[in-house]
Amino acid sequence: MATVADSGSVERLTRMVGAPDKYDYASADLRAAQIEAMNERFQDRVGKIKLLKHRAEEAEISEIRSLEDAVPLLLPHTAYKSYPESFLMEEKWDKLSRWLDSVSTHRVPAIDKASIHDVDGWVAKMQESGHNVSCSSGTTGKSAMLVASDADMEWCKREAPQAYTWGSGVPLDRSRRIFGLAPVASVPRNLATGVAYTNALQDPNSEPFRYPVPPITVGSLTQMVVARKKIADGTILPEELAEFERISVERAKYVEDAVGVTAQALVEARGDKLHLTGLWAGLYNVAKAVRDMGYSGKDFNAENSIYVGGGLKRANLPADYREFVYETFNISPTRNYQNYSMQELQSGMPRCQKGGRYHLPPWLVPLLLDKAGDNLLPIESGEYEGRAAFFDLSLDGRWGGVISGDKVSIDFSPCACGARSPSIRDDIVRYADIEGDDKIGCAGTVDAYVRGLS
Numbered sequence: 001m002a003t004v005a006d007s008g009s010v011e012r013l014t015r016m017v018g019a020p021d022k023y024d025y026a027s028a029d030l031r032a033a034q035i036e037a038m039n040e041r042f043q044d045r046v047g048k049i050k051l052l053k054h055r056a057e058e059a060e061i062s063e064i065r066s067l068e069d070a071v072p073l074l075l076p077h078t079a080y081k082s083y084p085e086s087f088l089m090e091e092k093w094d095k096l097s098r099w100l101d102s103v104s105t106h107r108v109p110a111i112d113k114a115s116i117h118d119v120d121g122w123v124a125k126m127q128e129s130g131h132n133v134s135c136s137s138g139t140t141g142k143s144a145m146l147v148a149s150d151a152d153m154e155w156c157k158r159e160a161p162q163a164y165t166w167g168s169g170v171p172l173d174r175s176r177r178i179f180g181l182a183p184v185a186s187v188p189r190n191l192a193t194g195v196a197y198t199n200a201l202q203d204p205n206s207e208p209f210r211y212p213v214p215p216i217t218v219g220s221l222t223q224m225v226v227a228r229k230k231i232a233d234g235t236i237l238p239e240e241l242a243e244f245e246r247i248s249v250e251r252a253k254y255v256e257d258a259v260g261v262t263a264q265a266l267v268e269a270r271g272d273k274l275h276l277t278g279l280w281a282g283l284y285n286v287a288k289a290v291r292d293m294g295y296s297g298k299d300f301n302a303e304n305s306i307y308v309g310g311g312l313k314r315a316n317l318p319a320d321y322r323e324f325v326y327e328t329f330n331i332s333p334t335r336n337y338q339n340y341s342m343q344e345l346q347s348g349m350p351r352c353q354k355g356g357r358y359h360l361p362p363w364l365v366p367l368l369l370d371k372a373g374d375n376l377l378p379i380e381s382g383e384y385e386g387r388a389a390f391f392d393l394s395l396d397g398r399w400g401g402v403i404s405g406d407k408v409s410i411d412f413s414p415c416a417c418g419a420r421s422p423s424i425r426d427d428i429v430r431y432a433d434i435e436g437d438d439k440i441g442c443a444g445t446v447d448a449y450v451r452g453l454s
Contacts, residue, residue, distance in 0.1 A: 009037035013363040014394050017159050023166060023350075023359040027145065027366075027379075027412045031067075035038070035366045037393050039064040041400060042073065046257075049121035050102040051079065067367060071376050074367065074389050074401040076440040077327050077344050079103060080144040089226050093122045094418050096145075104131060105148045105397050120219035132398070135218050136343045143225050144343055148189060149397035152346055156189055157196040159347055159394065163361075164197070165352025168337035170275075170305045172200040177269055178208040181262060181278030181286055182309075183255070184214035201275050209269075211278075213254045223247075231395035263289035266329075271439035274304045276329060283308065284321045305335035338442040340424060344402040345392045350426060355416035355424035365391040366422050368411055371431070373403045373440040383411040387431070388424070403440055405430050 013033060014148040016022045017389040041063050046056050056062070059072035065280035080103065085095040094113040109129050116122045123133050135143040157239055165172050178201060191367065211231050227244040228404055230236035236244070247346050263286050266274070276283065283306075290296075306329070317322070326336070338351035340358035349358040367389040368377045377386045409425040 005153050006027050009033045009039050010038050010363075010393050013037055014155075017155075017162055017394075020166075020262070022162075022361050023352075023421045024182060025362055026368050026420045027422050027452075028119075028381075030362055031094050033395075034362070034391075035064060035066060035070075037363075038070050038365065038391050041391075041393060045105060045399060047227060047397050048105050048158075051075065057066065061156055062407065065366075067379070068376050070365075070367060070391060070401060071369065071374075073399075074373075074380075074391075074403045075399055076344070076373065076403045077144070078440065080146050082346060084143065085226075085229060086369055088119065088222055089229070091116075091118075093119075093125075093198075096122065097126070099125070099296040100131070100133070100145065100147055103398055105145055105399075106130065106149060107366075108147075118219050119222050123218045127188065133218065134185075134187035134189045134343070135221055137153060137389070142229075143222055146189075146343055148346065148395075148399050151310065151327040151396040151437075152394075153188060153396050155396070156192045156346055157199075160193045160196050161200040163339060163348045163350045164307065164337055166198075167339065167352065168307075168335055170201075170335055174199075174201060175203055175273055176201045176271060176275040176305065178202050178263070178275045178277065179266060179269075179274045180209060180211045182282045183213040183251075185221065186217050197277075203272075208261070208273070209265055211282075212258045214252070220247075244253075258287050258394055259289050262286050263293060267293055267295050267299075270300045274329065275303070276306045280308060280309065280317060280321060283325045286426050287325045288335065290328055297327045300328075300330040302330055303335070304329050304331050305337065305338040306331050307339075309339075338426075340428065342402075342406075343405055344404070345390060345394050347394050351426065352415060352417035352419060352423070355417075355423065356426050357411070357415050357417075358426065359419055360424075361424045362421075364394040367443070368408075368410055370401065381412050383413070383425075385409045388428075405432055405440075407431055407434065 031203055049421065055073050061069055064070050064073070083096060083099040086092065086215060087099065088280050092113065093112055093116040097108050097111050099100045099263060108126070108131055111125055127135050132147050132148045132150070132153055134148065161172055164170070176393060184194070198208060227236065241276050255422065266286065268292060334353055338349040341348040341349070345364070347361060349360050349364065366387040368379060368384055369375060369389050370377060373387050373389065377384055385404065385407070388406045389403045407429050409427065410422055411425070412422050413418045415423045
């Protein structure tokens with residue numbers, strides 16, 4: 001498979017991943033190089049990614065010469081959910097492979113569906129040919145199936161720690177003990193970034209703490225999605241419902257028991273320099289258990305750090321949940337890493353300490369669209385609001401252009417932190433949460449095309 005860095009502008013921009021000043025650039029200074037890089041990617045990918053070829057032919061675009069040219073070539077984030085649900089529900093692994101081939105840069109080989117027993121078996125078979133499939137949790141519907149190459153996995157290992165150290169100010173000096181305080185989806189991207197953070201932060205003289213809950217596989221994620229769909233449709237069989245309820249109760253018990261075990265381990269390691277990761281609900285519950293044991297911030301190392309992934313995920317927590325967690329584990333705001341990204345991208349936008357804004361690296365091109373996702377809004381110096389779309393030049397295994405479901409405010413002026421890169425205000429909302437539904441203009445035609453190929 002191809003490497004992430006092609007020749008020309010793509011290579012020039014992506015090799016900045018290790019530069020200490022990678023977020024200190026004026027958007028206007030790099031715009032020409034970014035447009036050239038998008039065209040490099042387009043010329044190389046249009047004959048390889050079937051869905052991209054369809055979009056290009058439909059829009060009659062043969063070259064990207066401006067930001068406007070890139071807009072019709074963007075894929076809605078729902079494109080990675082466009083497989084028919086029957087492929088999962090009826091275990092049509094051969095057809096799911098053909099669907100994946102329509103959004104993949106590298107050809108997905110035909111498989112004998114009789115040799116595949118479940119979705120985890122299908123994911124393993126895909127990985128044998130260098131197609132690393134991750135999926136979203138599907139908490140709001142179908143799971144997105146996202147294919148990545150081996151080169152993408154290597155990129156994640158390079159990029160994630162570099163974004164972390166810039167946004168947190170924490171050096172990558174392997175002086176910390178990592179505590180994972182949430183069950184982790186055992187998908188290729190998470191595994192790759194987990195290895196990267198361990199190699200960059202974990203003290204080699206101690207072991208990272210593994211949250212005592214079984215890992216979440218792609219199979220278990222999709223099994224839950226399928227079961228919820230059947231429940232909603234009224235088609236779930238009694239034995240399937242019983243199994244769904246059994247697994248739900250079992251996982252809830254694991255999570256409940258993990259709180260006390262984790263709190264005890266944290267108290268025992270309180271003198272060490274800790275790096276905590278997890279989701280807010282789990283972090284809050286463990287912090288409360290630590291407080292109930294009689295410990296608080298005064299008992300923990302003053303150099304502790306934290307990285308919280310995602311939002312509340314519908315958890316019902318007190319208004320001061322953040323402060324409660326920080327104060328419990330003696331975490332200063334200067335060592336609190338926050339990052340804006342999405343499953344469809346593989347590069348992050350770290351939040352700066354002073355301006356409180358998410359900064360874009362040079363290889364991640366912002367494209368601010370109208371609500372329908374059809375038209376590019378004016379981009380000059382200053383702040384603008386609209387639908388977030390991005391072109392991730394680092395992506396190898398799938399197309400880098402994606403239209404998100406997020407409403408953002410992006411500023412192309414220098415930030416209070418001193419960095420001159422485009423930055424996104426920390427008040428991101430989903431259109432679906434505002435409207436109750438979210439319709440991207442091109443989503444219907446994309447879904448119809450992909451289903452036709454399948």
